Amino acid sequence: MKLYRNLSEAVVVTLKTIFEDNKYADKVLEKTLKQNPKWGARDRRFIAETTYDIVRWYRYLLAVSGSKNDDYWSLLGTWLIWKNIPLPDWDQFKNLNVNSVKDKFQKEYPLPVRESIPDWLDELGNTELPSRWAKEIKSLNNEAEVVLRANTLKGDIDTIQKQLMEDGIETTINSKFQNALILNKRMNVFGSQSFKQGLFEVQDVGSQLIAPFLRAEPGMRVVDACAGAGGKTLHLSALMQNKGRVVAMDTEGWKLDELKKRAKRAGANNIEAKVIENSKTIKRLTSSADRLLLDVPCSGLGVLKRNPDAKWKLSPDYISKVKTIQQQILSEYATMVKTGGMLVYSTCSILPSENEEQVKRFLNSNTSFELIDENHCWPSDGFDGFYMALIKKK
Incomplete structure (x- = not known):
């Protein structure tokens, strides 16, 4: 492939913003691409995929290139050599010896550098x-597949798959997962008629396992207390066939505004959005929920495939703080469950200290609750990493 200077410069500027301004990769890329609407699909894909891959392999590329942390041209050049893309004769690459770099890629490196x-x-x-880490972190460096969830409020999965095909979106049904459609090739699906009609949501299969795990039924009153922009809220609404009530709650009102737009597109009419203003908001809902979903804030280690920049933003201090928040949410929000009702505690982390250890701590302090079931979705299974625990109030 021929390398164009303007595209390479866009990658370098994007990397600089991500690492030096501590910005999220997806937001920076979105801005970069919006500022250059004339770029075609191939150019946009090159910029996005190259940026994400260099962010993903940042430490490894630094070790191989021997360059400074902020020499993004050398990182790009090293990545190009790794991918067997010929280096153009540009001044920015003059310090890179192709054969020397290739030799360094053959060296053995310690796991944290290699991964x-x-x-x-x-x-x-x-x-x-100890027994899983090497396998899981290796898997988390693989590029994530794009998975859709067929919106059963709009039709069955086979019908939706056919409609997607008419839109030029080819997918494969994975029989292990109820409504999952895996894209055959990466593409932007958000401009399609199928998306505008609410036929699907983009949602990894690990995430798609959580709403069914709650065992919500049509007619129930269900609370999704950490709803965010509402991917799992919408899934719950579909599983409940638009019957009953799903109360979507979050401390951030703008996220719920986004959820309302998504719900309208999806035809999910049984969703009520409620901002958590303070502890009184939770107290008013004491013993009101048949089912409660607590998809709590976490380290996000299970979704590094999708958010590789997160590993450079995380810190031990942040993980410690987020575990305290998890404990608070679980103990305070569990009061919303009726006697005989159930809750699901879930994270997109693979760390036991954020998962089963949090559940054990809660159950030891709250004897009126019991563990019914728990499940892990591991990155080494090919998708995102998630944990979920189903807990019943006696």
Whole structure:
């Protein structure tokens, strides 16, 4: 492939913003691409995929290139050599010796360098998951597949798959997962008629396992207390066939505004959005829910495939703080469940300290609750990493 200077410059500027301004990769890329509407699909894909891959392999590429942390041209050049893309004769690449770089790619490196993660994260992973860590972190460096959830409020999965095909979107049904459609090739699906008609949501299969795990039934009163922009809220609404009530709650009102737009597109009419203003909001709902979903804030280690920049933004201090928040949410929000009702505690982390250990701590302090079931979705299974625990109030 021929490399164009303007596209390479866009990658370098995007990387600089991500690492030096501590911005989220998806937001920076979105801005970069919006500022250049004349770029075609191939150019946009090159910029996005190259940026994400360099972010993903940042530490490894630094070790191979021997360059400074902020020499993004050398990182790009090293990545191009790795991918067997010929280096153009540009001044920015003059310090790179292609054969020397290729030799360095053949060297053995310690796991945190080879898998491109901070040392502290490797130590934490080895402590918490000694037998699984190497396998899971390797899997988290694979590019994530794009998975859709067929919206059963609009039709069955086979009908929706056919309608997607008419839109030029080819998918494969995975029989292990109820309504999952896996894209045959990466593409932007958000401009399609099928998306505008609410036929699907983009949602990884790990995430798609959580709403069914809650065992919500049509006619129930269900609370999704950490709803965010509402991917799991919409799934619950579909599982309940638009019958009953799903109360979507979050501390951030703008996220619920986004949820309302998504609900309208999806034809989900049984959703009520409620901002959590303070502890009184929760107290008013004491013993009101047949089912409660607590998809709590977490480290996000299970979704590094999708958000590779997160590993460079995380810190031990942040993980410690988020575990305290998880404990508070579980103990305070569980009061919303009726006697005989159930809740699901879920995260997109793979660390036991955020998952089963939090559940054990809660059950030890709250004897009126019991664990019914729990499930892990591991990155090494090919998708995102999630944990979910189903807990019943006696």
